[in-house]
Amino acid sequence: MIRPLSRTSLILDIIGAFVLFAVFTPTSVVFYAPGNLSSTVPEAVGIGGLVVAAVLQCGAVAIGRLAPGIALAVAWLGAIVQMAAGLGPLPINVAILGVLYATAAWGTTRVFWAGLVSAFVGGIVSATYISFTNGQFFSAGIPSTVATFVLLAFMSILALGSPWLGGFGWRMVLRWRVSRAAQALAEIATAEEQERVRIARDMHDVVAHSLAVIVAQSDGARYAAASDPQVATEALGTISQTARSALSDVRMLLTQLRHRQGDGPQPTIADLEQLFAQVRQAGVEPRVTVDPMPPGEPPGAIQLAVYRILQEALTNAIRHGAGRVVDIRLAWLADRVEVEVRNEIAPAPVLGASGGHGLVGMRERAQLVGGSLTTGRDGEEFVVTATLPIGAAQEMPVATGGDA
Template sequence: MIEQAPRSVVSALLEAAALAPVRPERRLYSTDRTWVKVTVLLVTLSLAVGFTGGSIAIYINVHGLGTSQSWLLGLLQGLPLLAAPYLPLAAWRIMAAGLLLAEVALGHHGDFMPWPVTSLLGLLVVLALVAAVSPRLVTKGVSVLTISILAVVPILFNGLEPWFGLILTALAALALIFGDAVGGRRWAEMSLAEQAELRRQDLARQAVLEERSRIARELHDVVAHHMSVIALQAEAAPYKIPELPEAARATFALLRDEARAALTETRRVVGLLRADDEAAERVPQPGMDRLPELVASHDGLRVTLTVVGAVRTLPEGLDLSAYRIIQEALSNAARYAPGSAVSVEVRYDGDRLRLAVRDDGPRGEPDTSNGGHGLVGMRERVTMLGGVLTAGEDGEGWAVVAELPYDDGHDPRGDR
């Protein structure tokens, strides 16, 4: 433990002086907004010009340095403030070099301190920025080197009073502590925001997976029906056609066995998708023929149903999904727009089924408690069928419009 302490100090000094990258690991503020960039630029420009000019004037008029030396020291100690909001560590390194050069240029001059007040004020600003955006190891190295430049070296070689060296040390420490506190709080807020965003994305992915599982369980009956028909027809074929060749009989027997095996595997998969506390449904899956019952069941809404075009028989999967889309849209309207007037339009076009559910805005207090996955489920169903879903504000209310092709052989996995 004792051996590690000097190594830690040396590492901190090396990181601060040369090894640490000048580009900070984190930002103290967002640069996405133009007004923030302009404000930061104006403030830093004003400070840089003011502190640089003040330092040059003090070196010439108070310390008696030549014009060229005063300009060099003033620029090194004040101009880096322009880059401090973006590259604070680089700005600190340049200013620290400028302060050391001032101590060398003045020597044991007998002045109260070898730097202008303006240079010290600029240094305090940069120290706070360094501590706000740099790792703790870099901040430790910066603090040790800064105290050495402001107190140790001037006391030993420039005749600085020890008590004033302590004051400068305390000011530098306060700037570093303040910057570390502000940066730590900002960093914690950014980390929490990042975790919240990751949590939101995880919940969204979980919602999609849950909806896909629910859709798969609902479509199980449709698939099972077709597989059962295949198995029954394959088994009945030899009895319907007595003169069927043996090769054909073997083929039908293979079809029957494969259909039964597929049906068994489908049931097993659906059983895995079902939650532990979820029982299998024992009622037939609904379709568009039960749409009037669905509309009449929403007492909290004033629902009108309009059917346009010649009603046609839909494929079972499309029939179920269309019903579920309207059901979810009405549930969302009841939750978020209670008491509203809702229009449900079912349009049978030549190549697709068009569903539209619109409300005219809430008449009561919306229910913001957690409900179903709403748009997620509708979007997954529409994607599965190769259709298009549009949802958004419609006047004072909300509209959900789905266009579902009758049968285009669409494979939704091809879009992923």
């Protein structure tokens, strides 16, 4: 009976119904009511009935989207009050057209068909009421009276049915939108499934090989420990290096689950200069400070995370920044890398600062490699700060993340 409707939409409907009442009720009273009053009904009673009918019909418009079925019943009650007061068609009856539109556009299946039946029945009732309250219809003879009645009924049904047809058209538009949205979701789900299949294939080709090496080396170290401790030590070193490489590959695959990547090599910190050159071409000068420098080759997953975070931060600076300079600081410490990006912003809030997809993506990318990222204003600057753990992996001169 009652549809979910936002408070803003309901308030707008109520305001619209009030405006409708304020405009058409005085018009009906001044220009139409005196001439349409039945001779058997006192004028005061007729005008009072008009006001009551106007309140009911405009009230039905106010709840037309919220409860189309209830609105239709209230509109019928208003029409009955209007006829009981001896009143013919009035400008305020425009509200009934709005209610019929609502039944077709937003009503349930039962209310939808009830609106169509109401358009036909209402047209016939209106024609019959006008015919019997106006004695001139019967003074021209039966054939002329029947022809006039049929024409009047046809015009009444057409007038009431037109808004219902308009609502039916909008109902079809809403269904088409829902169908398109469902189709889009299905296409996204299919694409995601294909991406998972690709990542599963990478997992088998890359990570499974690393795990097989670890198992073989660990078995060899266990058997050689008693006779040749040096062989066991070398095997443990191989296991450690292979495990770190496999961990970097796993993090890369997890990153791809969230951020769709191509099949080719992924960008590394060696590609940052090319990124900075693209930023300079866009009119923004990146001032880069790297202190200290990387002590070795960082894992591929960490390099990709640094690259993507800087890429998104610089993109935001180009789109929303007020200055022409962006300060970038990279600190490659023993156990972590710290990234900081600062740029001037306009007095208005930065678009997406409280939940844009780009900032959410940067934060999730940092979390996937075990780090953290924060964003926010600092005076007249917008600051992106990230901390990504490295551990002992930077000591190993391997970077397998770009091969995943």
